[in-house]
Structure formats: structure tokens, C-alpha cells
Amino acid sequence: MRALLVVNPAATTTSARTRDVLIHALASEMKLEAVSTEHRGHARDLARRAAESGDVDLVVALGGDGTVNEVVNGLLHHGPDPDGLPHLAVVPGGSTNVFARALGLPNDPVEATGAILDALAEKRDRTVGLGLASGTPDTEDESVPARWFTFCAGLGFDAGVIGRVEQQRERGRRSTHALYIRQAIRQFLGEPRRRAGSISLERPGHDPVEGLALSIVCNTSPWTYLGNRPVYASPTASFDTALDVLGLDRLSTPTVARYATHLLTSTPERGPHGKHAVAFPDLTDFALHSKAPLPFQMDGDHLGVRTSVTFTGVRRALRVIV
Template structure:
């Protein structure tokens, strides 16, 4: 009877530029097969990865590896929430926010070395209107950019920044009523970001002080944003600094509710989810096991 740990790789064949054969070949070459009994499955459609992850957990697979970008990571992690099965990540996307926050190397060989060590910890996750997220969620401008970015053929940080600079002048703030730490905030809202991890991805830090294990959301509120403030906020994000008070406000809380006069766009882990006029955002403390360096 084998005493090797069961590990399953869930590969999104549309993520990144490496071919399916290349990823499988690197797994075969660099995975410690004395330690692991591995299997590989491929996603066939959006929403398939949570099904595959839940099935793996139900079969007693101890580690499930998301091979893809933040969208794939989110789907696999959703399928593993509140289970004993740990998430591992082979990053192949354009942002790779959770992998970067956890210190997982961006190269497949380096990420496989992390898996070979098999060090596990438990992290928080969040929910926005019932939809889980693991790095960030948000309403307003960042969700709008997510919707535009999703349809853009070019990926990466430069494309993201170019879109922000192009669209910032055309997007208008909206009035909202937010409840944070028992206080009611009647405010304008250009963007409200809810961070479990420190960054969106690509080392763009929306909440540099975020701790993925403290049970708290780091909320970044931008009331109004002009081009000057956008440049300041972008600079701070890229240099891992808190923006000045004129550009953004920060809060730590377990739960946020927001009511908007008009429907606003929202996202989870960079995936555009649609529009709503009411939002409930909350933490799920220590709800996901992950492999870390």
C-alpha cells in the first residue's frame, strides 16, 4: 500500500503561454514522485475547477494544485474551502496575486520546489455577496477596470496601468452608505477595495498592511479620483506604500455593508461579477489550507 501523498493538478489550458504538454512535462520532471502520487486533470469551461476541486477533496486527495491565473486559483480554492485538502499554486496568469503574497516563485520549477517541501498553513478568505475571494474584492472603478481588462488581449501590469490612466477621467463616483466597525459612512465612492491579501497582483499593493491570517479585511476607500490622485495612488501601489489621506482612506474590519443609490460593478480576485446596489463583505477566518515556502 502506497504511503505517498495524493496530489492532483488542475490545469487551465487557456492560462498563460506555456502549452499543456510543457506543464505536464515540468511536473513529471520536477515533482518529487517519491513523496507524491500525482494525477492531472484539465478544466473544460469556466466554473469547472470548483467541481474538480470538490471532487478531489471528496476522494481524499490531500493537495490540489491550481495551475493558472487568479481566476483559476479562485475557482480551485472555492472548491477547497473548509476542507482538509490544501491548495497549492503553479502560477501561470498575468497577476498571480495570492501566489505573490504568499511568496511562491513565479516560475514553474520554483513553485514545484515549494510543493515538494510540503509546508502547509491556513489562511483567511473573504466573501462579497456570497462569492468567495482570496486576495481582493471591490466595487466601483476597480471592478469596471476588471470588466474592461477581461476583454483585452494584452495582459500584465503595464496594460492594467494604461487602462486605469485611460478610463479614470470617464468614470464617475457614486454616493454610497457604508457600515464599517459600527460607524455609518455617508460618502462618495469612486472605488472601495476589500483586501484579504496585500495586492491585486503584479506587485500592485492596494493594502500594504493586509495580513492574510488576522481575520480582518483591509478596506481602501477612494471617494473621488482625478488624474493627479490617480498618479499618486498608482505610485504608492507600485512602491508598497499607503496613499496619502487626500487620495485614499483605510479601515480594518471583519465586515462591511454598502448601499448604493445606483447599481455598481463588483469583482472578486479580479473576476468581474456583475452589478448590485447592496453589498455584504465579510471574512471567513482561517478557512483555507495552503502550501507555502
């Protein structure tokens, strides 16, 4: 088996020594080429070349969710082909690692590597569905190339929080859960559309859902983690279905307190609920529009502001070693 290991040397939870151990373990079982990323987009380019070469069987991403997202977009540059593309394996190395953990992999990179080697020996894999998002042609902002995401996307509040966190990280702050909580509070206090949301959800064959103040698109459950605690924004979301949407039509202080509590106490059976929450499961095609430009994120990566984004849920997009 020929494999490419894409290594993010800035991964927050893996040291250089740990990376060397992981590379040695993988190289003992396959013909391995290991390449460290040098700039934003490098992991995508490496995975694309591996897919186009036709002689790579497996691409392993060692890093956080951002690295995984780039690798997935490189593999699927020409579209999904589960039987023709290299398999994907993920060794978690970031601060949260939602995709890897949602697949059932250990959060420790050494244990995850062992699980991947066991899966390869037993020829275990899984075909997962993914989300695809892009700006619509009639928007006033610049057109957005289609981009795949593995576990979530968001237009509005949550993307604003992620944007604030990224600004803090550029200033040298560590990515911690406390940092996210502080920035969420600041985003809420500065939110100009707490009571009258500007987001509308459009689905073929249905009337638009107007006035949403928050919109979260989930491809799997849980939506994220707080330490070891899973958070379920949309418990029905799954790699085996299309996309789920959670929306809130108000961000007043009582409403945010209520739904924050729902998230913190959410379970695989019950997520946020109540008169200000709307949930739409298993959507294949839909769009989110905003009267004003809003922050947009995919897989925890802030992508600027958008006024309109179209989404497609693609079942059976990629084969993953689990």
C-alpha cells in the same frame, strides 16, 4: 499521498511542454491525477468533488488567479474546515499570480513546483484567512451566491478596469500590464462619478462612511504587481487577519494622479494616504452599497454590476502548502 492537479490549459505563461514537466515532477512524489479544465467553473467542480470524496489529500492548482479562485471555491463549497479538507498548493501559470506570490512562492512555475515538493517533504503548510462576499437579500439586482476570494475584491473603478480588460481579451488581446494601464485611463475618462462618489461603507456599531468613489477590499498585501514591482493598496492586510478596505472619496484628475503615484511608490510600510483616502484595517463584517449599479470584481474576475455586497473576513479558512 493522493493528489489532484487541476490544470488550466489556457494559462498564459506555461507551455504544454512545461506542464508535462511539472506533472512528471509531481507524479514522481505522489499518486497524482491530472485534469485539464474545459470551461468556466470546471476547476471549481473538480475541487469540490475532490473535497467531497474524502480520499484526496492535496489539490494543486496550475494556472492564474482565476483558476486558484475556482479551486478555492470548490474546496470550500461546504464551508471552511482546515483540518478536514484537502490541502491547497498553487503553481503559478497566469500573468500576475498575486495569491501565489503573496504566499512567497516563486513566480516561475518550475521553481514553484520545486518549492512545493520541498514543503511537502518537510511537512510545511500554512493556514490562511480568506474573504467571503455575496449580494445582500434586499438589493434590487439578482441575489449573488456567496463566493470566496483569496486576495482582493472591488466595487467601482478597479472592477470597471478589469471588465474592460476582459472585453479586450475576448477580442484576442494579450493580458499585459500596458493593456491594464490603457483601460484604466479609458475607465477614468468615462467615469461619471469622479467627484461625488456613490459608494457607502457600513460597519456594525459605526456610522456609515458615505460618498466613496473607489473601494478596494484586500485580504493580503501586496494588492497586485506591475511586472516584478509589488503594489500595496493596504500594507496592513494579511492572511492572518480579516479584511482591509481602502476608499477614495474623489476621482478628479489631480487626486487620481496623486494616489496613482502613491500606489506606484508604495511600500510594505506605507500605502496611499491623504485627505481623500480612508483606510479600515482588519474588518470581519461590513457591506458596500451604491446608489447606482457598479462593476464588481473578485480576485481579478469581473462579476457584472452590483448595488450592494456584504463581506466577511474568515480567519483560518484553508491550509496551503508553502
